[in-house]
Amino acid sequence: MSAPTWSLQCSACGTSASVENASVCQACHQPLFATYDPVAAGTPLGSRWDMWRYAPFLPLLEGEIPVSLGEGLTPLIESPTLAAAVGVRRLWIKDEAQNPTGSFKARGMSAAVTRARAARVPGLVVPTAGNAGAALAAYGAAAGVPVRVYAPATTPRPILDTIEVMGAELIRIDGHIGDAGKLALAFAAESGYVPISTLREPYRVEGMKTMGFELVEQLGWRVPDVVVYPTGGGEGTVGIWKAINELVSSGWLPGETRQPRYLVAQAEGCAPIARAFAAGTEKADPWVDPVTHAAGLRVPSPLGDRLLLRVMRETDGLAGTASEDAIREWTRTLAVKTGIDAAPEGGCGLSVLRDAVASGAVQGDAEVVLFNTGSGASYRV
Ligand SMILES: *Cc1c(COP(=O)(O)O)cnc(C)c1O
Secondary structure, three states, X not given: OOXXXXXXXXXXXXXXXXXXXXXXXXXXXXXXXXXXOOOOOOOOOOOOOOHHHHHHHOOOOOOOXXXXXXXXXXXXXXXXXXXXXXXXXXXXXXXXXXXXHHEOHHHHHHHHHHHHHHOOOOOEEEEOXXXXXXXXXXXXXXXXXXXXXXXXXXXXXXHHHHHHHOOOEEEEEOOOHHHHHHHXXXXXXXXXXXXXXXXXXXXXHHHHHHHHHHHHHHOOOOOOOEEEEEOOOOHHHHHHHHHHHHHHHOOOOOOOOOOOEEEEEEEOOEOHHHHHHHHOOOOOOOOOOOOOOOHHHOOOOOOOHHHHHHHHHHOOOEEEEEOHHHHHHHHHHHHHHHOOOEOHHHHHHHHHHHHHHHOOOOOOOOEEEEEEOEEHHHHOO
C-alpha cells in the first residue's frame, strides 16, 4: 500500500508520533492529532457516499477500502417551530441518530477500526457509557477484529443488546465509565488488545471531523454562529472544530472564516467541563459521583479536558447544564415539535440552548445547529 499522507503530532506539545499503533503523546500524555499533507486543490471530496466522501481529509491510504457501514451523511433538519420555541432566528438539528447503531460514535469507530485493521491488532477494547461500545462491536464485526467492551450494568438495555448481537464480549461493571476505563487498560496490558477510548487513540476524532465537513457543506460552505454539542468526553466538539480549522487552512473556507461558538451542554449531575470553564481553569477536576440518565454525558474525568477547554476559550465558547427533569422535558419537546426521535443527550442540548438564549448569552438573531447525538429508541427499556 502507498505511504500515508498524514502524520501525528501531540495536540498540546507538538511531539511527533508514529502513525500506526499510536496512543497518547509519549512526552506529555495529551491526545495526538493527525496533520495532512496539503490537500490538492480541486479534490476535497472523494466519490464515496458515506463519511469517507471527505477522504482527502481522513486517515486512509491510497487504494485502501475503509471499514464502513454507511456512516455519516446524516440529515440537517431546519425547524422553524423549535427555533421559535427557544427564541433564535434559525435552528437546525443534525440528526446523528441516523447512523449505524444509532449514534455519531459510528463515525469515530469507522476511522479507528480502519487503522486498527491495517495495523493487524489482535483485538480492540473500549470502556463505554454505551454507544461507543455498540459502535465498536459493529465495526469490529465488519472488520473481523475481536472486540471486548466494558460498560456500566446500568447502560440502557437496547445498547447492551446491540453489543452482544454483534458478537463482542460484553463485561458489565458496577461503576461508571471511569471505572470501566481502568479495567479496559488492565485487560489491554495483559492481552495485547488495543484500547480505543475517547481521545486515547488518534483516529476516532478524525471520524468525528466528518460532522463538521458535512455541516459546512450542507449549509452551502459556510459556518453557523453557534454549534450546540451534548458533551461527555469532548471528541465530537473537538472533531467539528478540527474540521473547520482544516477547511480554512486548506482554502476550502475563506481565510477570514470565524469558528462557530461551541456551546457545550452537560448534565447537572456530571458537569466537569462546564464547572472548569466557569472557573476559568485549564483542566477539569474529576466529578465525584456522576449521575444522569443521559448516559453519553456521564463522563466524570475526560482525557481531553485541556483540549476541549482550549477550544472553548479560543472560539468564545459557552457551557451550560440541565437538570434531569429539564432533560426529560426538552427531549420530549424536541421529538414532539420536530418528529426527530431525540436521545436525552439531544434534549440536554436543547435545554441548555434555551437557557443560554434566555440569559442573553446567545443572541436571538443567531443561526444555531444543535446535534441530536443519538437515538431515543436506544434508551427505551
Ligand atoms: C458519546 C455520546 C455523547 C458525548 O460525546 P463526546 O464526544 O464524548 O463528548 C453525547 N451523546 C451521545 C448519544 C453519546 O453517545
